[in-house]
Amino acid sequence: MEGVVRGVGFSPVKGMRHLALDHVDLDELGAVGDRAFCLVDTAQRRVLRTVQHPSLMGIVAQAYDDGLALTLPTGEHVEGPVTVSGETITCDYWGRSVDLALTDGPHGGLISVHLGRDVRLARAPRGGVVFADPITVVTTASLAEIEAEAARFRATLVLDTEEPWAEDTWLGTEITVGEATLRIGGPIPRCAVIDHHPETGEKDAQLLKALVRQRPTNRAGEPMFGVYATVTRPGRVSVTR
Template identity: 55%
Template structure:
């Protein structure tokens, strides 16, 4: 029997690390939310042009201050200072193998004005790259957090306005019991016209301590989570769950 979950927020970021934005409608295919982290920013090793690193939000928190949105084939980017870029990224013949949290991912470097914009904002040269669907996304295809768990954490840190965007979830679903999602492993659920199979808990890092719009560190959510939530072998507390798409569909 498939249970239906009510989705109260759906969102993604087309460029990994940029602001996580809510969307009225998202499409789920067999690899997750279409458009989610399809692009990444990379620093190229000048001594080894075929290798480099995917920029991580935890090391470059100012990325979350940047708005990026798909507009058909175009990618629209806006910096907090008002500078913008809107263009369709153009494929090149250049490919790069990047390290991403210990995994090697193969990326296609792109020609686009967005790279200059990000390079100025970050104070270092970066390139815009495109990943194969699923390559830069870490672990499960879809990330899910629940309203009751968010409310419990908000109470613990004394912040009634705690934003779900801090956790960059693809889906926020309505629940009555905090951390009920811990018991959903292997369960199939319906969201919109799609079906998901719930997977393992999501380990959290210091990214959740930064404001989801400014990138400034303003709370100690990670420490609070670690005080009452299960920890993995790396000492990371769990919050939310990953899920795989069993049947593609639309939410919203």
């Protein structure tokens, strides 16, 4: 099965603005550069979650070489090298432990002021702050069915489909996307993040409730939208023009 790619993206810092990109490089661990960093409450030893800190979506993060640039909604901007301090910390991320390398530099201070609490920027191991499989996929027909924009779902890939919910039947299917091949996994349970504007983080929709009425839910009552995937053949995936 071959997929037509209508969108690709990720954020280099967990929870920050999901960037729409022209292409993405995939390997066995997912999208290269995706969630390479995260924010840590060192006192609580917890990785900050987007659903609890939606204002993070208002911050644009762009990684380059060994550096990181951050732009706040106010226009404040900081950029520079991200230097690992030599300190490591083991944090909780959705009930599992992940070892993170704390960093030095101005980035953490700027974000702390924005959030009104002390946080540190940390470098995460590949896949360390990913909830399940590293790739997430949504489809154009399903987005059209619920009249929602792809950015709200922060998916790695948006694939073109003619029928809504076609992805529900893809479990175990291998799909070629650009130079890469994916194996489709299970459905993605959705949380309240989708009710927040993807560029400001402000709550401006009731999409979660609408999905609960239309879609299957898990034991926690979370509606399913989109599917997870793993990479079986690495390669570059570009948006089809």
